[in-house]
Amino acid sequence: MIRFSNVSKRYPSMTRPAVDGLSLDVEEGQTCVFVGPSGCGKTTTLKMINRIFEPSSGKIYVNGRDALSQDQDQLRQGIGYVIQKTGLFPHYTVFENVATVPRLLGWDEKRVAVRVRELLQLVGLDPDENVSKYPRELSGGQSQRVGVARAMAADPPVMLMDEPFGAVDPITRTQLQNEFLTLQQKVRKTICFVTHDIDEAIKMGDRIAIMNNGRLVQYDTPENLLLAPADEFVAQFIGSDRSLKVLSLLPLPKVLKRQFRVVRESAELQTVRASFDRSERNRLIVEDDHSNVVGYVTRSDAEKAGSARGWNRFIKPFPATLPPEATLRDALAVMLQHDVGAVPVMESSHTFMGMVYLDDIRSYVGEAYQEREPEQTVEAPS
Amino acid sequence: MRAVRYFVNNLDRILGYTAQHVVLIVMAILIAVLVWVSVGILVRNSRRMARGVLAVASLIMSVPSVALYGILVSIPGLGLSRQSAVLALVLYAMLPIIRNVYVALNGVDPAIMEAARGMGMSTRRILWRVQLPLATPVVLAGVRVSVVMMVGIATLAVFIGERNLGVLIQQGLVRTRSDMIIVGAVIVSAFSIGIDYLFGKLERLLVSPGIRGETT
Amino acid sequence: MNWERLIEVVRQEGMQLVVQHLELVGISLSIAVALALPVGILVTRPPFNRRAPQILAFLNTAQGVPSLAVVAIFLPVMGIGRVPSLFALTIYALLPIARNTIAGIEGVDPDVLEAARGMGMSAGRVLARIELPLALPVIVAGIQTSAVLTVGTATLAHLIAGGGLGRLIFSGISMHRPEYIIAGSLMTAALAILIDQAIGLLHRWISARYSG
Ligand SMILES: Nc1ncnc2c1ncn2[C@@H]1O[C@H](COP(=O)(O)OP(=O)(O)OP(=O)(O)O)[C@@H](O)[C@H]1O
Numbered sequence: 001m002i003r004f005s006n007v008s009k010r011y012p013s014m015t016r017p018a019v020d021g022l023s024l025d026v027e028e029g030q031t032c033v034f035v036g037p038s039g040c041g042k043t044t045t046l047k048m049i050n051r052i053f054e055p056s057s058g059k060i061y062v063n064g065r066d067a068l069s070q071d072q073d074q075l076r077q078g079i080g081y082v083i084q085k086t087g088l089f090p091h092y093t094v095f096e097n098v099a100t101v102p103r104l105l106g107w108d109e110k111r112v113a114v115r116v117r118e119l120l121q122l123v124g125l126d127p128d129e130n131v132s133k134y135p136r137e138l139s140g141g142q143s144q145r146v147g148v149a150r151a152m153a154a155d156p157p158v159m160l161m162d163e164p165f166g167a168v169d170p171i172t173r174t175q176l177q178n179e180f181l182t183l184q185q186k187v188r189k190t191i192c193f194v195t196h197d198i199d200e201a202i203k204m205g206d207r208i209a210i211m212n213n214g215r216l217v218q219y220d221t222p223e224n225l226l227l228a229p230a231d232e233f234v235a236q237f238i239g240s241d242r243s244l245k246v247l248s249l250l251p252l253p254k255v256l257k258r259q260f261r262v263v264r265e266s267a268e269l270q271t272v273r274a275s276f277d278r279s280e281r282n283r284l285i286v287e288d289d290h291s292n293v294v295g296y297v298t299r300s301d302a303e304k305a306g307s308a309r310g311w312n313r314f315i316k317p318f319p320a321t322l323p324p325e326a327t328l329r330d331a332l333a334v335m336l337q338h339d340v341g342a343v344p345v346m347e348s349s350h351t352f353m354g355m356v357y358l359d360d361i362r363s364y365v366g367e368a369y370q371e372r373e374p375e376q377t378v379e380a381p382s
Numbered sequence: 383m384r385a386v387r388y389f390v391n392n393l394d395r396i397l398g399y400t401a402q403h404v405v406l407i408v409m410a411i412l413i414a415v416l417v418w419v420s421v422g423i424l425v426r427n428s429r430r431m432a433r434g435v436l437a438v439a440s441l442i443m444s445v446p447s448v449a450l451y452g453i454l455v456s457i458p459g460l461g462l463s464r465q466s467a468v469l470a471l472v473l474y475a476m477l478p479i480i481r482n483v484y485v486a487l488n489g490v491d492p493a494i495m496e497a498a499r500g501m502g503m504s505t506r507r508i509l510w511r512v513q514l515p516l517a518t519p520v521v522l523a524g525v526r527v528s529v530v531m532m533v534g535i536a537t538l539a540v541f542i543g544e545r546n547l548g549v550l551i552q553q554g555l556v557r558t559r560s561d562m563i564i565v566g567a568v569i570v571s572a573f574s575i576g577i578d579y580l581f582g583k584l585e586r587l588l589v590s591p592g593i594r595g596e597t598t
Numbered sequence: 599m600n601w602e603r604l605i606e607v608v609r610q611e612g613m614q615l616v617v618q619h620l621e622l623v624g625i626s627l628s629i630a631v632a633l634a635l636p637v638g639i640l641v642t643r644p645p646f647n648r649r650a651p652q653i654l655a656f657l658n659t660a661q662g663v664p665s666l667a668v669v670a671i672f673l674p675v676m677g678i679g680r681v682p683s684l685f686a687l688t689i690y691a692l693l694p695i696a697r698n699t700i701a702g703i704e705g706v707d708p709d710v711l712e713a714a715r716g717m718g719m720s721a722g723r724v725l726a727r728i729e730l731p732l733a734l735p736v737i738v739a740g741i742q743t744s745a746v747l748t749v750g751t752a753t754l755a756h757l758i759a760g761g762g763l764g765r766l767i768f769s770g771i772s773m774h775r776p777e778y779i780i781a782g783s784l785m786t787a788a789l790a791i792l793i794d795q796a797i798g799l800l801h802r803w804i805s806a807r808y809s810g
């Protein structure tokens with residue numbers, strides 16, 4: 001969909017190239033995030049795609065066509081472009097801003113109007129309330145949404161986004177990121193996204209391109225990047241907490257222990273003891289008569305209990321539970337917060353699905369690292 | 383008061399002078415806007431050319447108006463004519479208009495320019511749809527300064543044959559008639575205040591509400 | 599037109615008229631600076647500073663009064679000659695200087711002022727060390743505008759017998775003697791441009807010394 005083939009860019013004022021021999025493919029419908037320290041060439045790379053900057057050498061293909069030999073304005077009309085400062089036209093209303101490219105393409109006004117309203121809805125803005133506003137009447141987050149709507153107006157297959165959420169507060173930012181992900185699920189555009197925030201990159205990207213000094217250092221999925229950084233620079237850039245970051249990419253089911261002994265609240269002490277006898281675990285899950293989990297009971301408590309139903313008063317509720325879509329990072333957070341070594345996973349907060357154990361997380365992550373460890377290359381004797 | 387009596391008794395003549403004043407200024411400002419805005423647009427992308435043009439303009443600006451009239455009427459072919467008067471006024475409008483056009487066109491937020499280019503708008507379309515509309519308040523301010531200046535300088539054109547409101551002041555001087563001087567001065571001053579007001583209205587008409595009340 | 603006659607005119611009357619003209623400009627401009635600067639500063643101090651926008655608007659409007667009117671309007675009361683000419687020129691020269699002094703001081707970044715006050719600088723010190731130096735370019739621009747205007751307006755002094763280069767221009771027009779017009783106009787223009795440049799140089803010299 002987008003292909004860089006040995007692309008370099010030199011600015012006259014610089015001794016080294018701003019982008020140096022970049023080759024990379026972004027597949028259709030995927031989000032590629034460019035990330036790296038300030039001045040590493042991310043913005044330059046992005047702007048070469050819509051030829052705001054012309055490469056000094058190399059080729060760029062967009063939709064299989066050589067971007068550099070196309071009519072520049074036509075090329076740009078087929079690429080959505082979102083920038084950090086939004087670049088909304090202050091003398092145009094929200095409507096006119098979003099309508100810019102459809103009008104450039106000569107759509108009739110009726111179609112433009114329908115499209116604008118549809119887009120505003122898509123980015124979560126009430127059309128009736130916002131079409132006739134001017135950009136200065138919008139909040140930062142709203143401006144950004146209009147910016148995204150404007151970029152998507154003519155339904156371009158490709159979108160370029162340069163730190164689109166860089167200028168808003170962290171809460172709005174998270175919100176915009178989540179909305180963006182939902183939106184991208186629906187529209188499946190090919191997106192090049194620039195950020196200098198590695199967490200945002202991990203969250204948004206199908207693939208991440210880490211750059212340094214104009215060179216592509218690693219181009220990989222977020223998981224691979226975290227588990228097997230190509231070199232010291234990448235490892236440093238990801239940060240010493242990369243093992244924590246990896247946790248947020250790993251889903252719970254991998255470490256979920258599903259085989260569990262369950263007893264009913266109404267069961268006799270004998271039944272409970274029998275269950276313990278057949279299990280090597282020291283805890284039993286306790287359900288009520290409607291199969292709703294009410295808590296657990298420990299082996300030692302069950303032994304202490306005297307009467308047939310007296311064990312019921314030893315039932316302890318779980319201090320915390322997790323939804324099945326939680327990540328390992330969430331699990332770890334809950335364990336640390338409540339100072340427990342295991343947390344139950346519950347579907348819609350009462351159907352028991354299994355337990356997650358701290359030890360399992362530890363060993364699972366360890367294995368994941370070992371698997372991706374780059375193979376030792378044996379130097380051939382010369 | 384004598385001035386009021388003079389005004390009432392000579393209303394016809396005064397209206398005639400006012401009309402002459404208006405005609406001169408309208409001619410000059412139309413030409414000035416057409417020519418100097420175009421020049422401003424032409425030099426907008428060349429710092430060097432803009433510098434040169436603006437240097438010439440500020441040199442002209444510092445030539446006293448009586449001297450400029452004097453120089454123009456001495457040029458064969460112009461002489462004591464309306465052309466000389468119009469040309470002088472047009473020349474004085476050069477600096478405020480070109481400078482404001484140049485500054486305003488180049489003062490458009492780079493992010494806006496980049497967004498426009500990124501959407502595939504042609505250079506011409508960007509000029510007409512983005513840069514000029516955004517520059518309008520500043521350009522208007524330049525035109526406004528020019529017109530107010532012209533109103534005053536036009537009075538001096540009586541010395542090169544114009545018969546406008548300056549006649550009242552000039553004749554008042556010659557005949558030591560304070561009533562004429564006062565009437566002339568008051569009308570000319572009211573004239574420039576009125577124009578200031580009109581430009582306020584014009585701004586509401588020409589400038590998008592999205593940027594109104596801002597000075598870029 | 600005849601170049602020898604032109605040169606003759608300049609030689610015979612030119613120098614004397616240039617001196618007269620310079621006197622008119624120099625005296626009225628000096629008085630104007632001496633009056634307008636303190637008044638301008640005063641307007642930016644409490645309690646007047648609340649009225650500063652209105653005063654600025656008034657000064658802008660007053661600038662719209664044509665120079666011819668200003669020169670003429672004192673004739674009935676003051677008669678003709680050098681003194682009325684100087685008076686009219688001074689009044690006219692006040693406006694741009696006062697306007698730019700006020701605008702320049704008002705234009706100083708409020709954060710900078712707050713920082714200065716926060717460091718314990720007295721009001722006088724803030725004015726001398728912060729406000730005036732920062733407003734200086736604008737004030738100088740006002741003096742330049744004023745000087746150029748005064749050189750031009752001084753040509754009108756001839757109309758009330760105040761002397762100066764206006765004499766060459768006006769008699770040239772009434773007698774249809776282009777060499778007079780040209781000599782007068784070129785000398786006036788040159789004078790205006792020279793004074794403008796001179797003040798600019800002076801400003802650069804001062805600010806270079808200030809920022810050492
Ligand atoms: N228009 C330009 N002219 C000259 N040099 C430039 C230009 N734009 C960028 N550069 C230089 O090219 C290098 C890469 O810049 P670029 O803007 O691509 O970095 P970036 O990775 O986007 O950085 P940031 O995170 O700060 O936005 C920098 O050293 C920068 O100084």
Ligand SMILES: [Mg+2]
Pocket residue numbers: 042043044
């Ligand atoms: Mg950047």
